[in-house]
Amino acid sequence: MREAIAEFAPGVTFAATVWGDEYTGKVDALLEAGLVQPHQLPGAPGNGRTMVSFYPDGRRVGKGNSTACKQQGYLKVSRASLGCVRVLKGVGTAEEKRRRDAYKDRLAQEEAKAFALAHSWPFPVVYGRPV
Numbered sequence: 001m002r003e004a005i006a007e008f009a010p011g012v013t014f015a016a017t018v019w020g021d022e023y024t025g026k027v028d029a030l031l032e033a034g035l036v037q038p039h040q041l042p043g044a045p046g047n048g049r050t051m052v053s054f055y056p057d058g059r060r061v062g063k064g065n066s067t068a069c070k071q072q073g074y075l076k077v078s079r080a081s082l083g084c085v086r087v088l089k090g091v092g093t094a095e096e097k098r099r100r101d102a103y104k105d106r107l108a109q110e111e112a113k114a115f116a117l118a119h120s121w122p123f124p125v126v127y128g129r130p131v
Contacts, residue, residue, distance in 0.1 A: 009033040018099045019069065023087040024080055035087050042079050051078040056090075070096070 008014035011029030015022045023035050030036050038044065042052050046060070053061035056073030068074055072092030080086040091099070 016099070017088075018096060018103060020074070020076075020088045020090045020096075023089070024084060026083055027085055030085055030087060035089075036075075036077055036085070040075065040077055041085065042077060049079075051076065053077075 005013050005015045008023055009025075009029065009032070012023055012025035012033050012035070015024075023030065023033075025033075027041060031038065040047075040052065040054060042048055042050050044052075053068060054075040054077075055061060055068055056071055056075075061068045061074075069076070069090055070093050071090055072095070074088075074090030076088040076090075078086050078088075
């Protein structure tokens with residue numbers, strides 16, 4: 001459910017997912033691109049060691065809150081690997097629905113294309129036997 005990965009800024013990759021926009025890169029590159037502030041990074045005083053989430057107004061999300069990630073402007077910052085950080089910016093429920101519907105439509109088109117290709121041979125084969 002992830003679109004193609006593209007370069008957003010030097011050292012930062014971008015991928016549009018159903019749930020939000022995902023940016024990955026080294027801490028310095030993400031800071032330079034303006035995607036996060038130093039106090040929003042995992043491991044900063046008061047934050048978790050590997051992941052921290054923020055409401056759109058900048059308040060930190062507490063544990064067990066399942067509705068925060070559905071808000072537009074939600075920010076989730078997590079460690080991807082040593083020195084790399086992944087930033088997920090929420091897009092809101094309306095955009096999420098639009099992206100999910102587009103993904104489902106694209107899947108349906110790919111399945112229809114594969115079905116048509118399988119039945120376009122002179123002798124269509126299903127499970128190894130001619131039909």
